[in-house]
Amino acid sequence: xxxxxxxxxxxxxxxxxxxxxxxxxxxxxxxxxxxxxxxxxxxxxxxxxxxxxxxxxxxxxxxxxxxxxxxxxxxxxxxxxxxxxxxxx
Amino acid sequence: xxxxxxxxxxxxxxxxxxxxxxxxxxxxxxxxxxxxxxxxxxxxxxxxxxxxxxxxxxxxxxxxxxxxxxxxxxxxxxxxxxxxxxxxxxxxxxxxxxxxxxxxxxxxxxxxxxxxxxxxxxxxxxxxxxxxxxxxxxxxxxxxxxxxxxxxxx
Numbered sequence: 001x002x003x004x005x006x007x008x009x010x011x012x013x014x015x016x017x018x019x020x021x022x023x024x025x026x027x028x029x030x031x032x033x034x035x036x037x038x039x040x041x042x043x044x045x046x047x048x049x050x051x052x053x054x055x056x057x058x059x060x061x062x063x064x065x066x067x068x069x070x071x072x073x074x075x076x077x078x079x080x081x082x083x084x085x086x087x088x089x
Numbered sequence: 090x091x092x093x094x095x096x097x098x099x100x101x102x103x104x105x106x107x108x109x110x111x112x113x114x115x116x117x118x119x120x121x122x123x124x125x126x127x128x129x130x131x132x133x134x135x136x137x138x139x140x141x142x143x144x145x146x147x148x149x150x151x152x153x154x155x156x157x158x159x160x161x162x163x164x165x166x167x168x169x170x171x172x173x174x175x176x177x178x179x180x181x182x183x184x185x186x187x188x189x190x191x192x193x194x195x196x197x198x199x200x201x202x203x204x205x206x207x208x209x210x211x212x213x214x215x216x217x218x219x220x221x222x223x224x225x226x227x228x229x230x231x232x233x234x235x236x237x238x239x240x241x242x243x
Contacts, residue, residue, distance in 0.1 A: 014206060019147035022184060048151040048184055049217055055210025057203065 001072060002065040004037050005079045009086040012057035021081050022048045030068035032078065037061035045078065095239040098208070102127045103171040104231040109179070109192065113150075114141070116179050117158045120194035123171040129196075136164035136196060150181025155216055156189035159209055161199045168197045168204050170212075172234055174226060191216070191225055208242070215241035 009017040025032045025045035033042035036054065042065060043050035056062055062082070066074050102123070109119040117140055124130050139160035143149065149157045156179065171194040178188025193212060197205040215221050221237065228234045 012206070014209075015143065016147045019184075026184070043217075047153075047217075049153050049155060049213050052151050052157075053210050053213035053217055055206055055213075057206070 001067075001075065002063060003075055003079065004061055004063050005082045006061050007056050007058060007082050008084060009082075010058050011086065012060065013051060013054065013062070013082070017081060017084075017086055018048065018051050021078060022046060022051055024077050024081060025074065028068070028070040028074035028077070030066045030070040030074040032064060032066045032071075032074050034065075035063050037063045095235060095242055098168050098242070099170045099172060099235060099238055100127065101231045101235060103129075103169065104234045105171075105173040106228075106231060106234075107173070109173045109175055111175070111177065111179055113144070113156070113179055113181050113189075116156070116173070116175065116189075116192055117141070117144070117194065120158065120171045120173055120192060123173070124165070124169050124194070124196060129167070129169050130164050131166070132164040136160065136162050139164070140194070140196075148182035150183030150189055151213065152183045152185040152187060153216065153222065154178060154187045154190040155193075155222070156181040156183075156191070157193045157195065157209060157212065159195035159197075159205055161197055161201060161205055163199045165196045165198055168195075168201060168208060170195050170208060170238075172225075172238070191222060211242050 032045040034045040035042040139162040181189035
């Protein structure tokens with residue numbers, strides 16, 4: 001299954017949101033891949049290096065593709081992270 | 090400024106083949122001092138604070154034996170990337186627990202917009218390739234390192 005999500009955090013998929021995203025992708029029994037919504041290429045969501053390499057900015061859209069027993073739960077959790085503005089201190 | 094001009098971003102003096110300190114913070118200071126000694130940092134303390142603040146936010150140990158400490162700071166006036174490598178590897182708090190052997194420090198001016206993210210993502214994409222990592226680990230001269238980096242950001 002897959003879904004397209006807009007990246008809300010101000011710095012994009014970078015720093016803490018990216019770290020949280022990758023940690024979360026690793027927690028589920030699912031293989032999750034990620035790519036820019038306007039491109040076909042996908043990279044593993046569980047790899048910080050790969051996610052950093054995508055360089056997705058604020059307000060850009062990404063495509064999440066998940067397979068496995070927890071695919072839907074994984075997508076829900078990852079969408080939640082991408083949709084949450086980063087808390088400013 | 091063209092951020093893809095490697096001889097401007099990473100002149101040979103920003104490349105070290107010497108062994109850096111074995112701690113994360115020590116290694117970050119080591120990389121920073123390459124840039125300081127090259128006359129590219131106006132305020133060492135401010136640059137160090139910015140780098141460490143970023144590490145506190147989330148580690149730049151991105152796995153695959155790579156650490157990419159980075160910051161936007163007015164302590165530099167042009168995009169600067171320093172390189173060093175560790176034989177034993179350094180604990181960079183990476184999620185895959187692999188010690189960082191390839192170290193890159195990216196500093197860009199605070200007004201540099203998305204320059205630092207552009208450099209960071211170009212570097213990360215290329216480092217996903219094992220052959221690029223191998224070349225950097227095995228390079229015997231600074232020139233070779235610079236040549237590999239030139240291919241990376243082109």
